[in-house]
Amino acid sequence: MGIELGHFAFSLAFALATVSALAGLLLWRRAALTPYLQQASIIQFLLVGAAFASLIQAFIVSDFSLKLAKEHSFSAQPLLFKITAVWGNHEGSMVLWVLILVIMGAAVAAFGRNLPRDLLSLVLAIQSLIAAAFLGFTLFTSNPFLRLDPAPFEGADLNPILQDIGLAIHPPLLYAGYVGFSVCFSFAAAALISGRLDAAWARWVRPWTLLSWTFLTLGIAMGSYWAYYELGWGGWWFWDPVENASFMPWLAGTALLHSALVMEKRSALKIWTVFLAIITFSLSLLGTFMVRSGILTSVHAFATDPTRGVVILILLSLFIGGAFALFAARVGTLRAGGLFAPISREGALILNNLLLASSAAAVLVGTLYPLILDALTGETISVGAPFFNLTFGAIMAPLLVVLPLGPFLSWKRADFLGAAQRLAWAAGLALFFAILAFALTGASVSLAPLGLLLGFWVALGALAELADRAHLFRTTIMTSLRRLIGLPKSAWSSALAHFGLGVSVIGIVAATAWQAEEITTLAPGSSVTIDGYTVDFGGVTQQQGPNYAADVASFTITAPDGGKRIANPERRAYTASGMPTTEAAIETYGFSQLYLQLGEPQTDGKSVVRIWYKPFVTLIWIGTLFMAAAGFLSLSNRRLRVGAPRPARTRVATE
């Protein structure tokens, strides 16, 4: 009964979203409609929430009369995985997707009371249109509420790789990011329809861009860390098409974040910002299409059903095509923004946008090219990490070079040399650290010290901005400190985000360039040494988990400083599916990690063991945490932002 009521609630939400979209698009000029649409958005959220809760309930009590539970759950599964199993599959994850979509819609309805009514009506109507499309898609092609009669006795278990705390965190964060950009998309389309496109619009979109970007950052970082510890390959980024599918909206979203900033502060880049808002959500939809259509095979490809692919493709073309048609029709009526000189904060942000957009394009080409080539000629090629590392790196390097300069430039027109001078000490210090690292690692010639130089440059440049704004060394320490505390949150958040990016770059470079790897067979009692760490193999024992049997190895790690730790990597065989997984043991020393993976047992009693030493690898994710913290900090800043222009020199002279 609970399931059927959930099914009904989901159907009613579909009906409500459809009618809201129709009414909103037809009658958006009527101010009296707005409260209906607001209430409808909140009711959609309550209905989908109830439907989602009914699925969770069915999974918890192992109600295998629900087909979804039969296929993806198991009565002996721990409670957490019974709950996460709800979205560890195509149908259920669509419900989560839609749930986050309607949460966003309800949030716009609840917090958007100070918006002009026509704009709010349009935003909610378009949000409802998207919700109706995906509610309909879920109901008619991927219905999670299908039943089985008679109910089977036992379920088939969740994919063991997904039986991890990561499934509780990664998809909701990632979807919040993906779906959050739908609000920006709705705002963009609403602006195009209503003609309301100005600094105020940018101010209203800001929190949604920030929120989505922050969640997407966390979602990608979490997904990367999960892949790192669960897949057992020791890698944290594979340029897998599905990873790219989440990375492209992030790149476009980062560009949007910056261009919306220009728009809010300076009324400039309006058309470009609208364009980016459409692009970002389009890339999110494209990602959804690639993952769900089955044209990709990966961990994420839950179900390969071509019909679904076609339906998503149609939805994709309708939304993207519709938005761009609207864009093309209305772009002429939009007023271009303020003017500015090439060397200015605006100019720097345009450069940032160009580079981010080209890197997104490069990733898009690398991801889609093999698919298109396969479709057209039947030839299968794979575009691998070398392509991405080269093209993406080549675009990112100049971005990182100019990044610290941006915040030092003033609005409208700027003094490049002055900005460069104020950054001189950051550049010197970065160079010093890079050379130090170069010398300490044996002075071998490679790109690594250059990469480190960029990382330090970005991180120190961000600190330099704070120091400069606090007038450090130009006044007393106490005054500087007071100034520092008094800095607006926007200054803190941008410095924090840029610092985080620098930290991530340092981690990426160090972990890639100086990682050590050892693959060997070990007999119990023997040991191996890697980068100063001695690893003693104690042997393998059998253990029983709740729904799996495991071979658990015992290693004693002796660090260079003499400290000892026990590490227990596992190989598990899951009862219901018979699928094996490996659980790596990861020991963190400072920012570095020792990564142990237990391989196949050999006939002579030895075991294959893979060990990696990854210096400073955790900095990659710590950097993203800084970025996300910056996002939340900026989100908490309710103040309006004004970018005061630097007055023209001539006019200053005459005044």
Next chain:
Amino acid sequence: MLTWLLALLVTAIALAALYFAGVTRGVNAPDAADEAPERVHLRRQLDEIDLDATMGRLGPAEATAAKAELAREAIRLKDAPSRTRPEALRPTLVGLGLALVAILGFGVYGALGRPHLPSSPLATRPDKSVQNMNLDDAVSQIEARLKQAPDDLRGWTVIAPVYMQLGRFADAEHAIRRQIDLDGITADRETDLGEAIMMKQGGDMANEPMSLFESAANRDPAHWRSRYYIATNATQKGDYAAAVPLWEALIALAKGDESWLINAKAALEFAKSGGKPQMGNDQIATMVEGLSERLFSGGGTIDEWTRLVRSRLVLGQTDEAQKAYLAARAAYPDASVRTELDVLAADSGLVAQ
């Protein structure tokens, strides 16, 4: 029916909430946002500039320039016409929208849902599904559970006779040993273990099975199964002098309606006569045919069926025994009442399908 009622209730609440949201907020005075929110935004920006200027974050020249920009924006805004139309929505329009929501919602659910199918959480349906399950499924279920919980005595107890029936005697032996490990030794378990090992050895009672049967008989003076095997063993070896008191002791344990009694009596006569059957084979065959005819036409107790199967086996009529066994299973689908028959069938290599 209940599902439909609740669905109706949910719809009514949702539509009422929607209706009143529009009516009440529509009647109330317009909120501040109704009046040129862009202008409000500009005014707040102006305040920000003033604040920054007084805090010293902004030089006077920059502040003036920023204000000048805002002023230009404000002039432009003044000329922009109002876009929204203030009049209320017609009630028929609102009613139409609400009706459309209800119709669409019920239509979609009606087409896709199964309102009459009740939920069936695992905890509320332990027995029903077991009956619908075939034997292989059941075995793999129980095996999966035992892998999770190797200390589940009930699981081992349930699965041991099933293994015997499936001819998986080594597995049965393991299952019985687990029962003994977990719950201690009893005469029944010793005998079960002896049977499993005997079948594993191809029906040979020598060595371990025999000592297990003897230990069981010593453990429980009233234990007939172990004694039956011991007596049978003596008879088969031709040690009739030893066999006669064994059979007599066994028969003394019987209450009179046991299915094995007739065989025990026949075996006693056989041993007493020093190996010559008392009754002629044709005589026995006639008796058995009579029993068979009665059971197949009119049915009988499970004990009678068991006796028939046992007699057929004694006579070496394996095919007939198999037929009788299947008929007995059909007459008594509940496995719990025919344990003895199933064990007998398993011991003799009869199959369940």
